[in-house]
Amino acid sequence: MQKLIIQGGVPLHGEISISGAKNAALPLLCAALLTGESLKINNVPALHDITTMLSLLKQMGIDISGSNNEVVLSAATLSQLIAPYEMVKTMRAAILVLGPLLARAGEAEISLPGGCAIGLRPVDLHIKGLQAMGAEIHIRHGYIHAVAKKLHGARIVFDIVTVTGTENLMMAATLAEGATILENAAREPEIIDLANCLKAMGAKIQGAGTDIITIEGVPSLHGAEHTVMPDRIETGTFLVAATATGGEIHLKNTDAHLLDAVLDKLTEAGARIDSNGNWINLKMHTKPKSVNVRTAPYPAFPTDMQAQFMSLNCIADGTAIITETIFENRLMHVQELKRMNASIEVEGNAAIVTGIARLDGANVMATDLRASASLVIAGLIAQGETVIDRIYHLDRGYENIEGKLSALGAQIRRIQ
């Protein structure tokens, strides 16, 4: 199994380019199921989750071509309307084929995503929403069996804000008969990116980026070209790494407006941040100050940045409280950070982190995607060598992380 080896203590310096967003690219690829014409997606990140999604779509009969980060998908015919367990178990976002398949083909069989390391993550709100739009859905032998002669519009009020739930229903509604209103919808920038692509395909959508989205169904969608938005979580991860190591970095092909809450917290920690258009510059020349963090749906502080801020707080001046409100089990990096001498106490869904002078390098194990990122940051600031095992989690969501960190001067290498 591959591992990362990091020799800590080097402040990050230099310039790198941010990749397209995983959480935008995954639903955008699924949007190709909604039309028989070609959909070209640019700035697709090279990630394990993207490879899995493309394999799943190919298996359904979608023709896929293109090179590097540009993918052309053509779903002229759909031969198989199934998302098997083997694929769904490694990538929960596979649930995003459910809405488009039902809307276009009237049928879908999707393995029920199980719980995962960070929490139970049920998909009941996806199912309830599609049922309100006229789908008949049964769960048998671990699979969601869904059929609908023709979906119809409905008013759907989410009782919890769900990102992929909003995306699934928004895609399904584009081809439904009549209007669908999604209330208490997620407001994440990835929802706006998806809506922009769907609109370029001929969909009628209003309100994406607010908590009420209205979709007027159309008989069919057509081909289009769309460029994936920058990855705000990859951006935030590098900014935290530079802050924690006391470095100075320039990030290209990103957008500061996508991560206001994160930039505010980094400024509070002592970083000096400049940005304009598509770049962000960060300088950190003091010891970081502790910052409290409470995760919540966008535009509040993202759960996908919580673990990285935990590592920053480990060596900051003072004590911070980090509260996770989205997922019930997303503090698993605590036990690994403690192996590196961090001072953290967990009380319910909160972690109390007391900053210490330095972390010590150690052998640690990645438990999920962003926990892995927190261990990389911890390794970069620790004294001595850190060896991170199970980095397949990291490869789900960070394109060439060791290449980008090496370009910033980090001592990091991957071994088999």
Ligand SMILES: CC(=O)N[C@H]1[C@@H](OP(=O)(O)OP(=O)(O)OC[C@H]2O[C@@H](n3ccc(=O)[nH]c3=O)[C@H](O)[C@@H]2O)O[C@H](CO)[C@@H](O)[C@@H]1O
């Ligand atoms: C591919 C993708 O975009 N993944 C992101 C997406 O995940 P994902 O869309 O899976 O996360 P949700 O927004 O759906 O989850 C939010 C909360 O709602 C609960 N819930 C969700 C759906 C449902 O039917 N029932 C239910 O109870 C979940 O268990 C969780 O507690 O948003 C999360 C929250 O910002 C991010 O951490 C993930 O990186």
Ligand SMILES: C=C(OP(=O)(O)O)C(=O)O
């Ligand atoms: C939790 C995440 O992703 P996913 O929803 O794909 O598991 C993440 O990106 O941090």
